[in-house]
Amino acid sequence: MASFSRVHQQVRQYEVFARKAREEPLRQVGSVVAPDDDLAQAYARATYDEERWVELVIVPSEAVIRLWAPGEDGSGSG
C-alpha cells in the first residue's frame, strides 16, 4: 500500500462547470481539490482548459444545496 502524506492542512472541493457556446447551459465537467480559491482557479484552468470553453466557473462543493440525490424521488415524502 502506498502511503500518502497530507500536503495542505485543509482543502476544499470545487465543482467545475463549463459550456462551449452561449446558447448551451453550463454543465458539470469535473471537480478540483485545493486549499483556497486562488489555487482552485489555477488548477481548474490547468486541468480543464483543453477544450474551447466560452465559460468556465468553479463553485465550492459545500455551497451546492442538494434537493434530492439519485434514488430519491424528490417529492419530500420519502
Added chain:
Amino acid sequence: MSLATLVQSLADNKQLLGLRYAEWCTAAPTLEADIAGAAMGLDDLGHSRVLHGSLRELGEADAERDPTSPEHYLNVAYLDQPWSNWNQFVAANAVLDTAFTLMIEALANGKVEVLRSRLRKMLQEEHYHYLHGRSWLRQGGGNPEVGRAFEEAVEWFGPEGGEVDQFHKAGQLTAGVADLRSSLGERVAIAAPPVPADWARWDPRRRRTRPGGIDARTFEMLRGLEEKRYMPAGGERKDS
C-alpha cells in the same frame, strides 16, 4: 541597449522558466500542482516563441549574441540551474514570473504596436500563474527562496535612471523601475528588498550581477544537442 535586447531577455527568461516548470511536472507535492506546472511550462514556452518572433519587427537583435556559449542567454541567474526543492519553484512562480508579467504589461500598454497586439493574450494566461504562485507562497510558514528571487527580479528591472526608465519616458513602457519594484512588492505582498548598491557589477545585457550561465545539460537541450545523443546510429537526416 535597445528595446529589442530587453524583449530578447524577456524571451530567454520565459523559455528557461518554462523548462524549469516542466522539469517539476512529475515532482510537485500534489498531482494538481504537477498538471498546473506542465500547463504553466507550456504557456511560458509559447510566450517565449511569440517574444522571439517579435524581435524582427523591433529591429536589430542582440549583435553580441554567441549561440555557442551558455552566457549568451540573457537570463536571470535563478534560472541557471535546475531547482532542487519545491520552495525554489514557488518563489520563481510567485516572484520572477510576476516580475516578467509586470514588464509584459508595461510593454503591452506602451506605444510599440507589434508588442501591443501580440502580448495581450499572455496576460490572461499569466493571471493563473500569479494565482498559483500566490497561493503556494501562502502555504506553510515562510519561503527561504523568496529573498533571492525578489533580489534578482529587482536586478532584472535594472537601475533607476537606466534604460528601462528611458523607455518609460519615451512611452515604449508604461512603467518605470520604481513602479515595477513597488508593483512587484504589492502583488506578492512582500516588502521590497534593499536595492543592490553595487550596480557596477551589473551586466546591462544580461540584466544580472551574478556571473555564470545555464547548466551544460540544459544548454545542450536548448541547442538540440541533447536530443541528438538519442538519435540512432546513422540516423542523421539526409536531404536528397
